Amino acid sequence: MTPARLRSVLFVFAAVALGGWAVLDAREASGAASLPTPWTATVAIALLAIAVLVSGLEVRRWVTGRRERPLDPLVAARIAVLAKAAAYTGGALAGWYLAQAVVIVPDLVGDRRIRFVVALASAVVAIGLGASGLVVQTWCRRPPREDQEEDDEGGAA
Numbered sequence: 001m002t003p004a005r006l007r008s009v010l011f012v013f014a015a016v017a018l019g020g021w022a023v024l025d026a027r028e029a030s031g032a033a034s035l036p037t038p039w040t041a042t043v044a045i046a047l048l049a050i051a052v053l054v055s056g057l058e059v060r061r062w063v064t065g066r067r068e069r070p071l072d073p074l075v076a077a078r079i080a081v082l083a084k085a086a087a088y089t090g091g092a093l094a095g096w097y098l099a100q101a102v103v104i105v106p107d108l109v110g111d112r113r114i115r116f117v118v119a120l121a122s123a124v125v126a127i128g129l130g131a132s133g134l135v136v137q138t139w140c141r142r143p144p145r146e147d148q149e150e151d152d153e154g155g156a157a
Contacts, residue, residue, distance in 0.1 A: 001077075003137045004084045009091040009130055016095030017102075024103040037100055037118045042125050045093060049129040052086045055079050056136030063142055076140060083136035090130025097123035 028034065059079050062071040101119040104112050 001080065001084070003080075003141075004087040004134065006134060009087050009134065012088055013091040013095040013130075016092045017099050018095075020096045020099030021102055024099055028103055034104070034112075034115070035100065037097070037115045037122065039118055041097075042118065042122045045090075045122060045125045045129050048086065049090070049125065049132045052083060052129070052132045052136055056083060056132075056139045059136075060139035063139065080137060080140040083133045083140060086133030087130050087137065088133075090126050090128070090133055093126035094123045094130060097126060 024035070056079060058067070058071065059076045061067040062076065097119045101116055101123060104116040104119065108116055
């Protein structure tokens, strides 16, 4: 499995932000009601980012040798996949909530001001989710073994 790259995550972020802005702006122009932006989404995204980091810490301890019991390699692989999914999901959610905030900006009155703050907070927390996914991916990389390095150096003669 190849890890998610920052460039790919930023591409997902930009594509969703531009696409979301276009759809939401057209929706606003047609007079349709604005989409709700609940605080629970912000809390859920934050909890997911914390869960990704906590699960990644177990793999990091195992990779660095600070864990007494061995870790099942399948569990480590699943955590790496979770981290990759969190990176892309964080980018997509950040783009979506940023698009919502941008559409709300021209008319910040009353309830729309609160929705703007919630959308902006959700975008920031989603950026944190993407960052946690990228960080945990690096923790899941196993350093090369010393005997492999010696074989590579000796076998190239």
